[in-house]
Amino acid sequence: MSRTMIQAAVTMNQLQNKLDIVGNNMANSQTTGYKTRQADFSSLLFQQIDNMTDPANAEGRLTPDGVRVGSGAKLGSVNVDLRPGSIQETDRALDTALLEENHLFEIQVTENGVTEPRYTRDGSFYITPVNDDQDVMLTTKDGYPVLGEDGPIIIADGFDDITIQPNGQISVQRGNVNENAGSLAISEAIQPELLETTGDNAFRLPDLEELGYDIADIIQPAEANTDALQSGALEQSNVDLAQQMTDMINTQRSYQFNARTISMTDQMMGLVNQLR
Template structure:
């Protein structure tokens, strides 16, 4: 493929990747605990141009021609999203570092910032997707006294009875040494990369490494709609410009072919 076509094709593909990522972020702007994805761009192979290749001005320095651009999702923005007041007194949000642990469909531990918790019929604390939240219980759920289940700012689970509060366990927080190494697996869940498994810590053993919990609120997505729409407009314009380059290149080659 001729270089001009190759460059504009790579630009179209790179901007399409960015548009797809932005659209995914916008679609999840009201999803509890969602963390927006980010996109990075980089040049492909750059060929230096010297006086043997073209007539250059004496003021030109470090001139080169690259083979296009490549874009790819390069990480997750783990900044805190807005807080939503909840009607559920079990809802939690993390003020600082840390993730809640929940069980996936196979019973494996996965991490999430979705703290929109409720109590199911089996007295298990679950999130908005019905996934069971990891807890360290000191009293089994089937032995809990009658009363209202509440959660404190330290993650302590207790039952408010007529006689007073009875502590029945705690909800721990989890984290790894490098959160960017966490692998998104959908449903706002992240799994731990194999090379990060040994760095997993929890707030029970390392309380100083974690933030506190806010009760009665849960964390919404951290997508800034205004910024996302601005980024989408810029990506659309860049896509259109690359399409125009392709069209212009085709017209130029058509003229050249008429004289050959």
């Protein structure tokens, strides 16, 4: 197979990955708290052909002699855009919307016997009975515990009303008495581009040892006792459908151009083989 066909085939495979990302963004345009994924491409340059016997400007030259030959393009990175989406009021007591960019709720997820913290912008919370229905726990819509400053937020059952304050404190009313039932753990992503997407509209920390980072380099607790959220409201997705449609069309055209490159190269090779 010729180098031209290899380059086109490699690039087409990566363009398909970008189409998958764009399609995922469009499918989640109505998902509460969803954040747009953006794909960035980089060139694959791996081979140096030295075909210059007397290179120009040899004196003081910093780059290698010869010609660099690539093999297409690849997805360099997939970044998450944590800019806030629009706020929609729901008047539901357990709906909360974060107001600051890079702020995240902390939740607890157990998979394959491993429990780890994860982060989300989706503030549609629920209460789930625990401890033989004696208590209730604040959870996400998928049933994952929502973390407070001291772990999962568990409240004794039998309260009349529940309210989440702008600073994250949870107040319950029992008769004429109001009591503090805990406070939401709100984190701030210092380097949001390092967070990994996990599905279920959540993020997790990368392998810190592999990157050589401490957890504080990536995410830290948000400033306490500040009005960081709005109760009775939800943050909508920040997906720009017009931009996603434009990206999809551009990516499809690039895919078609590379496919055309393969077919044209095949035709040229056929003509060469027919020469006598």
